[in-house]
Amino acid sequence: MEPQxxxxxxxxxxxxxxxxxxxxxxxxxxxxxxxxxRDRLDGNFDxxxxxxxxxxxxxxxxxxxIVVDNQLVKYALxxxxxxxxxxxxxxxxxxxxxxxxxxxxxxIPAMPEGFTVWxxxxxxxxxxxxxxxSS
Amino acid sequence: MEPQxxxxxxxxxxxxxxxxxxxxxxxxxxxxxxxxxRDRLDGNFDxxxxxxxxxxxxxxxxxxxIVVDNQLVKYALxxxxxxxxxxxxxxxxxxxxxxxxxxxxxxIPAMPEGFTVWxxxxxxxxxxxxxxxSS
DNA sequence: ATATTCTTGCAACATTGTTGCATTTGATTT
DNA sequence: AAATCAAATGCAACAATGTTGCAAGAATAT
Numbered sequence: 001m002e003p004q005x006x007x008x009x010x011x012x013x014x015x016x017x018x019x020x021x022x023x024x025x026x027x028x029x030x031x032x033x034x035x036x037x038r039d040r041l042d043g044n045f046d047x048x049x050x051x052x053x054x055x056x057x058x059x060x061x062x063x064x065x066i067v068v069d070n071q072l073v074k075y076a077l078x079x080x081x082x083x084x085x086x087x088x089x090x091x092x093x094x095x096x097x098x099x100x101x102x103x104x105x106x107x108i109p110a111m112p113e114g115f116t117v118w119x120x121x122x123x124x125x126x127x128x129x130x131x132x133x134s135s
Numbered sequence: 136m137e138p139q140x141x142x143x144x145x146x147x148x149x150x151x152x153x154x155x156x157x158x159x160x161x162x163x164x165x166x167x168x169x170x171x172x173r174d175r176l177d178g179n180f181d182x183x184x185x186x187x188x189x190x191x192x193x194x195x196x197x198x199x200x201i202v203v204d205n206q207l208v209k210y211a212l213x214x215x216x217x218x219x220x221x222x223x224x225x226x227x228x229x230x231x232x233x234x235x236x237x238x239x240x241x242x243i244p245a246m247p248e249g250f251t252v253w254x255x256x257x258x259x260x261x262x263x264x265x266x267x268x269s270s
Numbered sequence: 271a272t273a274t275t276c277t278t279g280c281a282a283c284a285t286t287g288t289t290g291c292a293t294t295t296g297a298t299t300t
Numbered sequence: 301a302a303a304t305c306a307a308a309t310g311c312a313a314c315a316a317t318g319t320t321g322c323a324a325g326a327a328t329a330t
Contacts, residue, residue, distance in 0.1 A: 013276065013327050034317090046279050051318065053277090067205050070286085071317080088244060093253065104244045106257075112238060114264030115225060122241075123256040129249030148296055150308065169286090181310050186287065188308090205318085206286075 010060040017045045017053045021075070022062065031066055031074035031089075031098040066098055068123055074098045086120050092128035094135070099128065145195040152180045152188045157197065157212070166201055166209035166224075166233040201233055203258055209233045221255050227263035229270070234263065 003022040007014045020041040025032055034050055045053075054075060057063045066074045068091045079102060088104040091097075106120045127135070138157040142149045155176040160167055169185055180188075189210060192198045201209045203226045214237065223239040226232075241255045262270070 015277065015327080017278085047317085048280080048319080049278055056277095067202070070202055070205075070208065073205065073317090090246075090250060101244075101247070103247060107242050107244070108259070109223060109236075109239045109242070111225075111259070112236070112264070114267050115259075116262040116267060117259055118228065118261040120260070121258045124243070124246070124250075124252055125255070126253040127251040129247070132249050132251060148307065150296075152309085182286085183288080183311080184309055191308095208286090 006062060010062060012056065012060060015053075016043050017041075017049050018057065020045075021050075021053055021057065022077075025063065025075060025077050031076035031100065033072065033074050037075075066100075066123075068098065068125075072096065072098075076100050088122040088124055090128065091123055091125045092131055093125055094127055094131035097128060141197060145197060147191065147195060150188075151178050152176075152184050153192065155180075156185075156188055156192065156210070160198065160210060160212050166211035166235065168207065168209050172210075201235075201258075203233065203260075207231065207233075211235050223257040223259055225263065226258055226260045227266055228260055229262055229266035232263060232265075 003019040003026070004014050006022055007018055012018065020043065021037055024037050024040055034047075034054070038045070038050060054063070054065070057075075058065060061078050063075045064078050066076060066089050068074070068089075072091075076098075079100075086106045088101040088106055090099040090101050092099075101124070104124075106122045108117055108120060111117060138154040138161070139149050141157055142153055147153065155178065156172055159172050159175055169182075169189070173180070173185065189198070189200070192210075193200060196213050198210045199213050201211060201224050203209070203224075207226075211233075214235075221241045223236040223241055225234040225236050227234075236259070239259075241257045243252055243255060246252060
C-alpha cells in the first residue's frame with residue numbers, strides 16, 4: 001500500500017516526514033531506528049518533528065516501537081492485515097538489526113494468582129541468519 | 136546473606152554505596168530503580184558513583200538490570216542459589232512496580248532457520264496482585 | 271480562494287548515562 | 301599501627317535522547 005493512502009485511511013494529514021518514515025520502513029522490510037531513518041530521508045526534519053511523527057504513527061497503530069536494552073529504539077510497521085500483536089522480536093548482537101518474528105507467537109505463561117496480563121514483550125537475542133553465514 | 140559477605144565473596148571492596156544498594160534491594164524483595172534506591176539511601180552518593188556501582192554489581196552477577204519500555208530501569212538481585220536466568224518480568228501498569236517471575240520460565244520459541252538464540256527477555260505487562268485487590 | 275486545524279521548526283529544558291582526572295578510601299603488607 | 305597500592309569516589313564536562321511552549325507555516329475541507 002502507498003504511504004499516502006495509509007495516512008489518509010487513518011485520518012492523518014500527509015506530510016513529508018510521515019510519508020518518508022512509512023515508505024522507508026516499507027522498503028527496508030525491517031525495523032529501523034530514528035537515526036537510520038533520518039540518514040536515509042531527504043528533507044532535513046527537526047528531531048522534534050521526528051519524535052512527534054513517530055508518536056502519531058504509533059497512536060494510529062501504523063507502526064510500533066521496539067526497544068532493545070536501554071537505548072536502542074527501532075520502529076516497525078504494524079502488520080494490520082494479519083493483526084499479529086505481541087509477536088516476538090529478534091535482536092542480532094552482531095549487526096544490531098532487529099527483526100519482527102511474526103511467525104513466533106508469544107506464549108503467555110501461566111501467571112501467579114492475582115496477576116492480570118494485558119500485554120507481553122519478548123526480545124530474543126543472538127545471531128541472525130545473515131551473520132551466521134558470514135562468520 | 137549479608138551485603139558485606141556478598142561483596143567479599145565476589146572480590147569486591149565493600150563501600151557504602153555498594154552495600155547500600157544490595158541491602159536495600161534485599162530488604163525490599165522487589166526490583167528497585169536508581170531513584171528509589173538513592174532516595175532511601177543515606178549518604179549522598181554522586182550519580183556517577185551509582186552508575187559505576189550498578190555496573191560493577193552487574194558484572195559480578197550480584198544484580199541484574201530490567202528495562203521496561205524505554206526509560207524505566209530497575210535492578211534486582213540475582214538469585215544465584217537457584218540460578219534462574221532468563222525468567223520473565225512483570226510490570227504493573229498501575230503502580231509501576233516490577234516483579235521477577237522466577238516461577239515463570241521463558242519458553243524459547245521455535246526460531247526460523249539460521250537464527251541462534253543466546254538470550255531472551257520477556258516483559259509481561261498488566262495489573263499486579265496488589266493493585267487487583269485495591270481497584 | 272479562504273478559513274481552520276494541524277504540523278513544523280526553534281529554543282529551552284529535563285533525564286539518563288559516560289568519560290577524564292584529581293582526591294580519597296579500602297584492603298593488604300610490613 | 302603505619303605505609304602502600306590499587307580501586308572507588310566526586311566533580312565537571314559532555315553526549316544522547318526525549319519533551320514542552322510558542323510563533324510561523326502547511327494541508328485539508330468548504
